[in-house]
Amino acid sequence: MGAYFKHRGGPLGVGEAASREVLERFEGVFPASILQIWRTVGFDGIANGRHWITNPLEWAPAVESWLEGLELPFPEQQWWCIARTPLGSMQLWGETSGPALNIVSVFGFLYPDSDSHRSMLDPVMRERSGCVSLLTPLKDAARDDVSRRRLVDEGFKKFGSLGPDEVFALVPAYCLTGRLDASLLAKEPAVAHVAFLGQNTEPEIRPDLMASFGDALVEQIVTQDNQPPNSSGQ
Secondary structure (H helix, E strand, C coil): CHHHHHHHCCCCCCCECCCHHHHHHHECCECHHHHHHHHHHCECEEHHHCEEECCHHHHHHHHHHHHCCCCCCCCCCCEEEEEECCCCCEEEEECCCEEEEEEECCCCEEEECHHHHHHCCCHHHHHHHHHHHHHCCCCCCCECCCCCCEHHHHHHHHHCCCCCCEEEEECCCHHHHCCCCHHHEEEEEHHHHHHHHHHHCCCEECCCHHHHHHHHHHHHHHHHHCCCCCCCCC
């Protein structure tokens, strides 16, 4: 893991250790790979503060604010935030479906991943998914309307760094103004701000690209199988 962090950057050493209570709470819920990373890294920032490993219990209010009353294309289950970005996008882990849901909080987009859901049936893939999901940085893609610079880059330029309980936030929020303006960036309490966005943003479940690809492939195969035999040469 040391070589990984040497390449990626981190941990920052500004977060908190995973308590015994948290480790015991999620033993058997998450893969052992996730709990081992918690023991090693704790809940901290990596990749120079562009990816944050989160305490799922602390982030539960933010998750609830986004998912309450929402019908997802997965079996009913408990979802937990295991990682987040500087702008408050969340990587969610479902107790049945694994890392099958991302929420881009700025825009209110929810991205399901049915391929991740299916891979949870394989114990080896489940362990691998735990490690990959926790350590692979999510990216904040939102850009300033005028300059087209990434808001996350402008946030780091303006503020230098983030604390473990902070996010870069548009104030007022995009859901209230429809503006992506870097001059509106501020530091806000992370969980409270993302929960606020969940309460004030109309969620939009985006297409499951893996499922769409699979459906298109099946349709192509079925279409080919139902084509008449090649009559050339008759």
